[in-house]
Amino acid sequence: MIEIEGLQKTFSAGDNPTAALKDVSLSIKQGEIFGIIGRSGAGKSTLVRCINLLERPSAGRISVNGREISSLSGAALREARREIGMIFQHFNLLSSRTVFDNVAFPLELAGRSKAEIAREVTPLLDLVGLTDKRDRYPSELSGGQKQRVGIARALASKPAVLLCDEATSALDPETTKSILALLRDINRKLGLTIVLITHEMPVIKEICDRVAVLDQGSVVEQGTVFEIFTAPQAEITRRFVSDVIDRPLPSMLIERLQATPLTQGNVVLRIVFTGPTANSPIISEVVQRYGVLLNILQGNVEYIQGAPYGNIVVEAVGQPQAVQEVIDHIRDNNLRVEVLGHVADAHRAVA
Numbered sequence: 181m182i183e184i185e186g187l188q189k190t191f192s193a194g195d196n197p198t199a200a201l202k203d204v205s206l207s208i209k210q211g212e213i214f215g216i217i218g219r220s221g222a223g224k225s226t227l228v229r230c231i232n233l234l235e236r237p238s239a240g241r242i243s244v245n246g247r248e249i250s251s252l253s254g255a256a257l258r259e260a261r262r263e264i265g266m267i268f269q270h271f272n273l274l275s276s277r278t279v280f281d282n283v284a285f286p287l288e289l290a291g292r293s294k295a296e297i298a299r300e301v302t303p304l305l306d307l308v309g310l311t312d313k314r315d316r317y318p319s320e321l322s323g324g325q326k327q328r329v330g331i332a333r334a335l336a337s338k339p340a341v342l343l344c345d346e347a348t349s350a351l352d353p354e355t356t357k358s359i360l361a362l363l364r365d366i367n368r369k370l371g372l373t374i375v376l377i378t379h380e381m382p383v384i385k386e387i388c389d390r391v392a393v394l395d396q397g398s399v400v401e402q403g404t405v406f407e408i409f410t411a412p413q414a415e416i417t418r419r420f421v422s423d424v425i426d427r428p429l430p431s432m433l434i435e436r437l438q439a440t441p442l443t444q445g446n447v448v449l450r451i452v453f454t455g456p457t458a459n460s461p462i463i464s465e466v467v468q469r470y471g472v473l474l475n476i477l478q479g480n481v482e483y484i485q486g487a488p489y490g491n492i493v494v495e496a497v498g499q500p501q502a503v504q505e506v507i508d509h510i511r512d513n514n515l516r517v518e519v520l521g522h523v524a525d526a527h528r529a530v531a
């Protein structure tokens with residue numbers, strides 16, 4: 181649905197040009213929800229604005245729904261833009277127009293008759309759950325309701341693609357969830373391709389199918405949301421992911437944790453179970469086979485795209501040789517295991 185090849189964007193303000201995008205290539209499939217995550221200044225807004233040509237690329241090619249848009253201008257560009265809806269962090273509604281008239285606005289611009297407009301707008305208000313607010317003004321709506329108007333307005337032109345520029349960043353967590361659920365619903369009902377940019381990993385985890393990580397104008401990593409969460413490669417991706425799924429270690433454990441082995445001590449391990457390994461009975465297996473006790477200090481299971489991701493921290497009580505065999509055994513079974521440190525054996529940790 182969207183093909184981006186070698187996209188570059190340099191802003192030349194004064195003597196210091198800023199390379200906002202450096203050779204970005206992405207391929208976004210029809211019907212998927214594709215997330216683009218990055219820190220502030222990574223180039224996310226510039227990228228999404230290039231997709232509908234609100235910004236002109238300095239180099240590279242962008243095609244949307246089979247049409248190369250990077251070379252279009254005038255009427256051809258306006259026509260191509262109708263295929264690309266957009267919603268914004270601050271909604272960008274017209275304050276002097278009612279909910280109905282905001283949603284009707286793009287249809288009025290396209291010269292549609294009053295009867296046609298009423299026929300199109302009414303089901304859209306129903307879709308976003310705002311039928312009872314049709315005659316209200318934006319100032320009378322909550323943030324979540326305003327974003328619902330923004331979504332209905334974007335859908336009025338029947339776009340093939342919906343671009344979401346930090347669409348939930350101004351909303352509280354509960355409203356964010358309801359807007360994300362609405363976007364997922366629209367994606368499924370209409371088969372709409374959605375590109376969502378955010379700096380919030382929980383948003384990616386909640387609804388995206390695939391994700392690209394943007395850092396300093398370059399895509400440093402991309403993959404399915406499950407791949408990115410369970411096996412992040414780039415350092416920045418690891419940080420984004422650990423903010424969401426690695427619970428901080430309990431302070432009582434951090435205080436006891438030492439970097440080097442102790443003569444009378446035990447090893448603290450983090451074991452990560454993903455996908456098919458999440459249900460394997462590895463803990464009871466190693467306890468029986470190697471005679472090492474695993475005292476669970478912390479544990480949780482997350483569900484990412486419906487697949488389990490388990491993460492437990494254990495204190496391994498046993499002979500060093502046997503503990504090493506446990507680590508090797510866990511690795512041989514394709515689970516991730518990491519030595520977090522060592523603790524004295526005298527007290528048992530409580531999490």
Ligand SMILES: Nc1ncnc2c1ncn2[C@@H]1O[C@H](COP(=O)(O)OP(=O)(O)OP(=O)(O)O)[C@@H](O)[C@H]1O
Nearest residue numbers: 191193198200218219220221222223224225226227
């Ligand atoms: N119109 C502009 N003129 C000059 N520089 C710009 C312009 N727009 C963006 N930039 C620069 O391009 C870089 C990328 O900015 P961009 O807004 O795309 O980042 P972002 O990832 O969306 O950040 P944020 O999450 O803070 O919105 C930044 O260094 C920014 O200062």
